[in-house]
Amino acid sequence: MYFYAMQTALEDLSKEDLLRVISSRDEKIEYLESQLAMYRRMQFGQKRERFEGDPNQTSLPFDAEPAAVEQQQEAIREKIEYTRKRPNHKGRAKLPEHLPVEEIEIHPGGDLSDMVCIGKEITEELECEPARFYIRRYIRYKYAAKNGEGVEIGELPERVIDKGIPGAGLLALILTDKYMDHLPLYRQKQRFARENIQIPSSTIEGWTKEALIKLHPLYEQLLFDTKTKGYLQVDETPIKVLESDKKGACHRGWYWVYHSPLDGMVLFHYQPTRGEAAAEKLLDTFKGYLQTDGYGVYRKYGDKEGITHLACWAHARREFEKALDNDRQRASHALSEIQKLYAVERRAKQAGMDAGTFKELRLTESLPVINGLGKWIFEELKNTLPKSQIGKAMAYAYARWDALSAYLYDGNLCIDNNPVENALRPISLGRKNYLFAGSHEAAQRAAMIYSFFAICKKHEVNPFQWLKYTLENIMTINHKNLKDLYPQNYKIMAHKSNM
Template identity: 70%
Template sequence: MEMVPENLTKQELLQLVYSCNEAISTHEKKEEKYLKELTHYKQENEYLRQQVAMLKRMQFGQKRERFEAESNQMALPFEAPVEEVEKQEKVVEQKIAYTRKAATHIGRAKLPEHLPVEEIEIHPAGDLTDMVCIGKEITEELECVPARFFIKRYIRFKYAPNNGEGVIIGTLPERVIDKGIPGASLLATIITDKYMDHLPLYRQKQRFARENIQIAASTMDSWTKETLLKLEPLYDQLVFDTKSKGYLQVDETPIKVMDSEKKGATHQGYYWVYHAPLEGTVLFDYSPTRGSSAPLPILQNFKGYLQTDGYAVYEKYARSNAITHVACWAHARREFERALDNDKSRAGQALNWIQQLYAIERTIKENSLDHAQAKLLRLEKALPVINMLGKWITLQIKMVLPKSQIGKALAYAYGRWDALSAYLYDGHLQIDNNLVENAIRPVALGRKNYLFAGSHEAAQRAAMIYSFFAICKKHDVNPYQWLKYTLENIMTIKQKDLKSLYPQNYKASIAI
């Protein structure tokens, strides 16, 4: 380091300090520039390394052995650890007990006098020979069957022994809404009409009015809330079971929610939908955001095959070593379909190969092949097609404009080639994500009718019933009959039998 000369004037000293600061600033800028360039080169090197690996796979074709038996691929299906199951049983059992204890009285509306009455007499259990009836207590519910309203009147007789000591009375059945007038069938009708048939509550109110039954809109809204809350233990069990699945298809769809902080404004929330193809179950989970944190409650510890579209959030989770990402050929096909007007020749060629892949899937379905047979057929017939398509994409992507529609279609498939090929690993896997997209369609229809959810909490409550109604649809179960039966039994069922209330386990014959 150079020594500072002595006897410098003040002006000379200031000039020297200024020069030093300039030199330091210049050095720091150069250092920052070099660091940025170094980071850029590292990222570029990693990108090129990945592209070379991808190019090699696509250029020379993927070998059958890759998909036949890889040690890091888990076998489907599989179950959750026993200790986790036991822990979940305790949590759900506590919630059922709490929900039963915390049932609230939300007010009684006057029952219409013009409706027919169905009386049900309930006498105390046991020997009543030496007892005399001293009175009765009457409890009334407004009930409904399709196109017919009636009043269900519970008449509970009281008995006392001849000596006058002690009084007994018939036990009132468990009710969905304690001290409320709606019965299980009426509540099941309201919920099914709203969430399955997309009939908003104000339209249902008009229908009741035509029958000279006046029910306030606020009352119907309270009934809906209380009913959906009764399903929480069953929904929590569904969440636990979904987390333990080894193969999930995931998609998301928007839902407008009233924003309480801004009067009259709506917030764009999202339903994240998880479909377990092997079990035929569907889980809707509401989140105020579409960001990467939204799937965290379900996918945080997920292990297995995760099938999604090309949304970047899913690809972030797919980078986990415990997850094999499976892409959707339907989305890849749509990209090429959009490119038909841009480049009919190339798009048509790609679509022809993709159509061959789907023809193989139709053969599997039409011949009812089991999962082992499906995998063998795919490796024999689909793998060569995928290899030809991969080589063709590698060549064509260099010859088109990146921002053209055909360029985007080629880039979409090229960037997800491993995930698009991953359905060859296991015969249980689907070629596309269409099953979860089908489960989402009722939400899209509902949005056109009720427009928005009243709050974030209401949106999550709706997610519960959307989940179970989607399962009803998949298993051809009458949603009204299932819900009526579930509401009649969920408050008294033992926790170990809770799964019997799942729509796929429901027996229609005992619900009538």
């Protein structure tokens, strides 16, 4: 009955209406096929990892035959002899020159009284010791005036946690292991236990919290300085937070990340939402170049007076890459043109061009490519199904064409948002290890250390050494000199002290 009714309904349609229905159906089929192809490409491996062995296999023997044991031992002996007599490899890594050297002198055995030393051969190897734990004991001597009018005692240095037992080095190690190397606190506790140092989990968590609180003044300075930058890249990434209004569920919070490409400053700012209000504290008064992906929240700020909105060519390229299975010919053409733009960027970077020269190169070589690609997209859009993946890729680029071209204004501007995306990677690694933040406050405290460790990475600063120095000095430094504790400024100071 249903199919009869459908057939009757189709017969009643005019030719034009029938063609419209068929076209709509074909468009939907093509869209669904492109989605299926994309999801297949995103599938990197089978989900089921259960191993199903031979059901006829008997239980394993626990004792090998004596002959087999003897044969195995002979094979091991030959292997050991082989490793001893291996020829020298063609090259070896150069040992770092800044490391201390421990010299071990080896003289021939036996009586050497009738022999003369005629030289020596030197062999070097890189060695290490596990983290060394020790107790620092402050012994403050008291002195009394001979006339009995007072007592003097040596002043105790400022400590990170008043009346606490951890030193700045231990706290720096804990924070670096957790937020730089993504080692959860419970694993660090296990490492302490191997050294026969028993520390309760709650104690380590308390130390972490107190150490992060000490960084708050420096973070507030970073927050203020970030607002004054004239060029910012912005992106955001989710983080699970245990504190939630829903019983048994985690809240989905967000780290908003701001990167200043001109000086390598990075700011992580936690917000419980991804809405417009989340970016107000940083972007409400911002003036200059703002580079983002296509997320709709950024349009409000990109359209404000005094802001030039830059889009990201990497995101545009990804949309065309997704369309390879939908329309390989046109997607490949777009990708090859975008590749030409990146070739210009690589050549300028390798040549070490200044901003002025770089701008001229872009206007000479990149601008014609952008103009040609823009005209091609404009023409092709007329003959492309909007819901197809290639149609979406073209529409994404076309809707942001002015923002995609805006990087040509200045040689200091980046072609894409990749630098700020790179700063987000530690969050992804952290999520796989410690999964969530305990509260909104804990997520914001983590944002502080993520900020400074990202700056350390940008400026090639040892994060442990910087953090140890900062924890030792942040409570006594003059507030006017607080910026001296920024990682890049610490690097300059440390370099001068080593000269």
